[in-house]
Amino acid sequence: MPNIVEIAVSNDAFQTLVTAVKVAGLVEALQQPGPLTVFAPNDDAFAKLLPGTVDTLVQNIPQLQRILKYHVVAGRYTTAELKDMDTLTSLEGAPIPVRCGDPFEVKNATVLAADIEASNGVIHVIDTVILMG
């Protein structure tokens, strides 16, 4: 079974995310056995960010890492596990509110595709880049 990075790289909808992860030097971290849960914003999600936001982050790697780590949680959380949960703690340290119903929402993002299994975790595709706060 492919790992989280391999799944993202093979999917055309994650080009921006893959670039960001590479720039941030987080490829290796996402290939670790984990397991991890990744809320993966697709390209349309990144396109919704106001201009300048990404430019600044790409110039400042620790800050970019912080934003990306907010999308990752230690442990494998599928929709079955998330049903009875309302908050996860991200690798960044800040909480991520989750509402696993219909629709399945993560903070202010909606999950477009849930429970994509990887060898080292699970991916949920989201339509908005989520931010701490």
Added chain:
Amino acid sequence: MPSPYSSTDRQTETMTATLDSTTTQLPPSTHKYADVIHRLEAGGSMLPDTPENLMQIIGIYKAYAVPMDFYWRDLLYIAERVFLDPLPFFKYFLPQEYLDLPNHYAGETADYRVWQKGEASAHPELIEFMQKGEIDKKLPKIFHHLWHDRINMEFAEACMRAMLWHQGMGGRFNDYLESEEYIQNADRAIKAYFKGNPLMLGLYKLFPQMFYEKVRELSYYSNLGLFWEVMAPVFFEMSDRYDAGDFKTVPDAMNFLVNGIFIAAGRPIYHHVYIGDECYEIIPKSKGFMWLYEAALPYVEAVFYRTAPFRGTKSYNAQAKQVPEEQKDFHYGILYADVFPVGTAGIPPTLLMQDMLHFLPPYLVEYYQQYCRGEDDMLIQLGITFQRSMYNVTSAVFQALRVALLYPLDDPNPEHRLKNRQFFEAQLDRFLRPEARLGDIQTQDYR
């Protein structure tokens, strides 16, 4: 570098286009400031959209940006070079190196060129004022300083102290200041700074916490300097665009600020100290501290909302609970200020008003001459204009937080729009207390 211009336009269109769908599908708000809530939901500002308001706030942004260009440079100079000088008599004497320090958001070397026409070095009007002062005579710097004919840097330090004192306003900055890693970094810099000075090193050994606390304060100097480094070119650019006729409405101005917030959001907040040829990283950029979380939001909370009662303006009896028990309930910031007594007491906001008075655009001077006591109470009039302008900046913060953490104004899901409303209502709840000026700024006759 790309211009934020097009996106501002785009966002303005999105915000204004949402008015009908948003207001027709949710029942009207029952909040005391329901009109303001509905305006925010339509992509507007807490400040009513009138040409008079737009003219006032843009004029004052420009007048604010010139002294701010001094503040951020001097804050960084003090944090990075003056550092722990026990007798910092000359900390307001900005060396040429810091007047030339390239702003990261202006000039050709910018990381992101927000101020399109401006240079990265200190603003020409600031340089001229520093040379001639109010008396319009070139004298040695020391005379301008002693005569207090200079930029009132004490205002910037008061804002810094408000951030230091309130602390705990979100972000991770304050937690780091208490960490062992920070203490070790500070220790290295303190020992290097006082190398060969047995008296100060002895004092450090006896009272280490006092030194650490002073370094923490200096870290807030750096924090605020890095925050204002962004805001000065943003305000200059707004003034240029207004002069060119590009800003037509108050929401145009607010949306430009929203855009500025997002451009700078990921900017590192750090504290470096230069001792001799060496740079000591007391807060390294690698800690990942960000302009939005560790500087902008704490600044707004500490300075716009909280601060502390100013000495000489009014007597408070803490035992009679005239001062809140909790720091979070403090309400002495510009959004609550009664500008008249503040303006007569020579305290921090008055220092800022005095600084802005020197750089008012002609149209604003003419405007003030028509009202109240004309030139005689111009400090008060511009203070109230400043209050209006800061309600607009606060509106930009609300809209930026809504964009970042909540939902688009035209979100088709009514539950999402309800979340947006609850957010706006919660923010405006802070203006229900009688001291708040939100009600006053809704009319033009508040001057």
